[in-house]
Amino acid sequence: MSALNLDDFADTVERPDAAVQRDAEERRHRLGPPAGSLGRLEELGDWLAAAQGQCPARRLDNVKVVLFAGDHGVARLGVSAREPGTTVSLVREVLEGEAAVSVLARAYDAQVRVVDMSVDCDPGELPAEVTRHRVRRGSGRIDIEDALTAQEAEQAFRAGMAVADEEADSGTDLVVLGDLSVGGTTVAGVLVAALCGTDASVVTGRGSGIDDLAWMRKCAAIRDALRRARPVLGDQMELLATTGGADFAAMAGFLAQCAVRRTPVVLDGVVSAACALVVQRIAFRAPDWWQASQSTGEPALAKALDRLALEPLVDHGVKLGEGTGALLALPVLRAAAALLAELPERAAAPEPGPEADEPAAHTVGNPEQEDSEPQPGAGTEPQTRTETGTRTEHETGTASETRTETGTRTEPETGTEPAADETRE
Numbered sequence: 307m308s309a310l311n312l313d314d315f316a317d318t319v320e321r322p323d324a325a326v327q328r329d330a331e332e333r334r335h336r337l338g339p340p341a342g343s344l345g346r347l348e349e350l351g352d353w354l355a356a357a358q359g360q361c362p363a364r365r366l367d368n369v370k371v372v373l374f375a376g377d378h379g380v381a382r383l384g385v386s387a388r389e390p391g392t393t394v395s396l397v398r399e400v401l402e403g404e405a406a407v408s409v410l411a412r413a414y415d416a417q418v419r420v421v422d423m424s425v426d427c428d429p430g431e432l433p434a435e436v437t438r439h440r441v442r443r444g445s446g447r448i449d450i451e452d453a454l455t456a457q458e459a460e461q462a463f464r465a466g467m468a469v470a471d472e473e474a475d476s477g478t479d480l481v482v483l484g485d486l487s488v489g490g491t492t493v494a495g496v497l498v499a500a501l502c503g504t505d506a507s508v509v510t511g512r513g514s515g516i517d518d519l520a521w522m523r524k525c526a527a528i529r530d531a532l533r534r535a536r537p538v539l540g541d542q543m544e545l546l547a548t549t550g551g552a553d554f555a556a557m558a559g560f561l562a563q564c565a566v567r568r569t570p571v572v573l574d575g576v577v578s579a580a581c582a583l584v585v586q587r588i589a590f591r592a593p594d595w596w597q598a599s600q601s602t603g604e605p606a607l608a609k610a611l612d613r614l615a616l617e618p619l620v621d622h623g624v625k626l627g628e629g630t631g632a633l634l635a636l637p638v639l640r641a642a643a644a645l646l647a648e649l650p651e652r653a654a655a656p657e658p659g660p661e662a663d664e665p666a667a668h669t670v671g672n673p674e675q676e677d678s679e680p681q682p683g684a685g686t687e688p689q690t691r692t693e694t695g696t697r698t699e700h701e702t703g704t705a706s707e708t709r710t711e712t713g714t715r716t717e718p719e720t721g722t723e724p725a726a727d728e729t730r731e
Contacts, residue, residue, distance in 0.1 A: 310460050312542060315589035319565045322356035322594055330355035333362065336651040346619075350597075350639055351646035357570040357595065358479075362647035366640050369416040370473055371407060371482040371629045372560070373400065374466070375436075376424035376553030379447035380531070381489030385524035387514040388488045391426040391444070396486045396628065397436065406626055407484070410633040418629075420486065421469055423462055424552035439465040445551035448493060449530035452548050459547035459555045466559030474567035480639065481564060482599075484574035484629025487553060491604065491627075494580035495528045496549045498606040500535040501583045502613050509606035511576070515625070542584050550584075557581040558588075565592040572599045572619075572639070574632035579610035586614060597639070599632035600624060 330352040335341055342348070354363035375397050381390040399405040400420055403412070411418045422429075422437045426444040429437045441462045445453040454462065473481060491513040499509045506529035510521060535549040546555040558581045564571050565585075573579050573596055585592050598616035601607070602625045611618065619635040 310463065310543070312588045315562050315566065315585075315592070319562070319589040319591045320568075321591050322353065322568075323359045324356065326359055326361050327352050327356035329361040330363070330646060333651070334646060337646075337649045339649070344645060347638070347642040347645055350619075350642035353597070354570070354639065354643050355646065357568065359568070363643045364479070365647070366479045366636070366643055367415075368477055368479045369414070369482065369636060370478045370480075371411055371416055371418045371484065371633065372469065372473065373407070373418065373420050373484045373486050373629055374553040374557050374560070375420055375422050375486040376490075376551050377426035377444040378453070378487060378489035378493055378551055379445055379451075380449060380492050380527050382447065383449070383523055383527050384520055385492045385513070385516070385527055386488050387516050387520070390488060393425050393486055393488050394427040394431060396488075397422065397425060397432060400486065400628070401433070401436070405628060407629045407633060410630060414633055414636050416482065416633065416636065421465075421556065423465065423556045439469065439556070441465065441552040441556075445553075448496060448534070448549045448551075449527045453493070453551045454547045454555065456544070456547050458552065459543055459550070462552040462555035463543065463546070463559035466556035466561075467563040469556070470560045470563035470567060470569065474564070474569050478569060480636075481569060481571045482574065482629050482632040482636065483557065483560070483571050483578045484627060484632060485553060485557070485577040486628055487551075487577065490551075490553070490577045491575075491606070492524055492527055493531075493549065493551055493554060494576045495524075495606045496531040496535055497545070497554070497580040498576070498583060498610050499528060499532050500539055500545070500549070501580075501587065502609050504609065505529075506532055509609060511604040511606060512625075513604070542587050546584065553577075554581055554584075558584045561585045561596070562588055562592060565589060565595045569595070571596050572632045572635055573597070573616070574599055574629050575602050575625075575627045576604045576607040576610065577627070579607050579614070582614055583610050597635070599635040602627075602631065 334348055351363060355361045358364060375393055377391055377393045397420055400408055400418060408418060420436050422432055422440050424442050424445050429440060441458050491511065495509040499506055506525050510525040510528055512521065531549050535545060538544040538548050546558060557578060561571060561582055562585045573582055582596060593614050596616060598611050598618045601618040601621045619638050622634060624631040624634065
């Protein structure tokens with residue numbers, strides 16, 4: 307097997323189709339609702355169309371929840387509300403359909419897949435389909451030792467790539483990425499603090515619901531592991547081996563290969579977000595293929611999403627993990643795809659005919675009369691008389707009259723007598 311060159315991902319990962327995204331935006335402007343009235347659904351519809359390479363985006367009928375499972379040695383420090391080495395019970399609950407993620411997956415017509423990378427149990431306790439990518443049993447205690455060897459880290463990364471290829475080949479439209487682990491948020495805090503350049507106290511959260519004493523132990527573990535992570539920040543594979551874990555390395559490989567295969571991914575919580583930060587260092591275009599599902603209140607998640615420039619789709623305060631929060635965002639994405647595909651376009655406004663460009667014909671009055679000089683006494687009401695003969699009178703005052711013996715006589719009323727100085731014929 308040839309050595310894995312992470313630099314190749316920078317060239318092989320492309321952005322979603324920009325031309326299709328422009329087509330989606332133009333089509334959206336022709337739909338019935340006014341621009342901006344559908345809020346973020348408009349942006350999500352454009353993103354799905356660009357990711358799928360077609361406009362409008364097709365329905366999200368084949369959605370897969372992929373959960374990478376693993377135990378972490380740092381859990382032995384009492385940093386979690388769960389007992390160390392109990393990830394296997396979480397896996398069984400999911401496989402038996404009794405976990406929260408299983409219930410939501412049935413409700414939203416999504417499939418669930420569990421991938422065991424380093425669960426602390428005998429492989430025979432779980433189905434072969436779940437354990438076939440397993441790298442080791444548990445990961446090292448990252449505050450004092452490496453989580454993996456270099457070979458194990460690469461093996462786990464390649465396993466994640468293989469899972470991504472399997473999902474792409476099976477026609478998966480969208481992946482919901484989550485984890486099943488004990489101590490996973492502690493490992494995630496180390497990676498986020500190292501990659502964002504911050505301190506342990508800034509990224510230490512309550513995780514599974516720990517008390518103050520457990521929080522202090524967790525913060526100390528992140529602080530100690532952070533000292534070991536900073537010297538290897540330049541090599542992402544070494545970082546995953548030093549302060550990650552088999553499940554983290556697999557999720558990183560999965561995210562990178564999903565971007566290569568043009569498969570959109572919804573990130574669940576702080577564990578998947580920490581792996582996304584690692585992949586961002588490997589392939590800077592990869593975040594264009596992801597959406598952040600939710601805000602959990604974990605400070606490390608907020609830091610990671612800010613660095614990734616991703617905005618959560620929902621905020622229901624769900625802190626369970628295991629892909630649960632990401633599934634709650636699925637109806638939003640499905641609504642965005644349906645609206646862009648099924649809303650009718652507005653009818654185009656009729657173009658004006660040639661008559662509208664020509665001036666209207668003037669039919670009132672006589673043009674010759676309109677161009678002539680105004681008659682004296684304009685603005686007064688004329689009187690008409692009929693007499694015999696013709697008589698023309700010119701006044702030097704304020705009034706004049708004209709008599710036509712054989713026709714009509716027009717005499718303006720001025721209310722004054724004609725002046726004495728007249729000319730008569």
